[in-house]
Amino acid sequence: xxxxxxxxxTDLKTTRVPNGLIVLGILAGVMLSLxxxxxxxxxxxxxxxxxxxxxxxxxxxxxxxxxxxxKCFAALSVILGxxxxxxxxxxxxxxxxxxxxxxxx
Numbered sequence: 001x002x003x004x005x006x007x008x009x010t011d012l013k014t015t016r017v018p019n020g021l022i023v024l025g026i027l028a029g030v031m032l033s034l035x036x037x038x039x040x041x042x043x044x045x046x047x048x049x050x051x052x053x054x055x056x057x058x059x060x061x062x063x064x065x066x067x068x069x070x071k072c073f074a075a076l077s078v079i080l081g082x083x084x085x086x087x088x089x090x091x092x093x094x095x096x097x098x099x100x101x102x103x104x105x
Contacts, residue, residue, distance in 0.1 A: 003028060003079060007072045017068030022075050029078025038081060048077045052089065059093075 003025045011017050026049065032038040033045050040048075052073040059065045073092075077085035 003075065011068065011072075017066075017072050019071070022068070022071045025072070025075030026078055029075065032079060038078070045078060048082050048085070049074050051082065052077050052085065056089070 003021070006021055007017050007025075010021065029038065029045070029048070033040070038045070038048075053070055056065055056070045056073060060067060060070055073085065073089055076088055079085075080088065
């Protein structure tokens with residue numbers, strides 16, 4: 001929750017998500033794995049880190065998302081786990097589409 005709020009606040013204020021914040025989020029995911037809260041070992045950790053990038057890269061190419069957004073989703077995936085992170089991504093894309101649509105009027 002803290003990571004998400006910090007990412008949203010800095011993104012709204014500066015239109016960027018700092019790489020330092022992303023690294024802190026990934027380190028939080030590492031700590032959760034080491035503490036046994038997120039199981040699966042190194043391979044599953046890497047999968048959780050990489051799948052959001054692979055999934056969202058086409059949206060980045062058409063300028064639908066920024067690189068910081070994708071890195072933030074990757075960090076959230078290692079913190080929350082893949083299933084919950086996918087829900088966050090879907091809801092975020094829907095909310096972003098509604099805001100973008102409303103902004104067009």
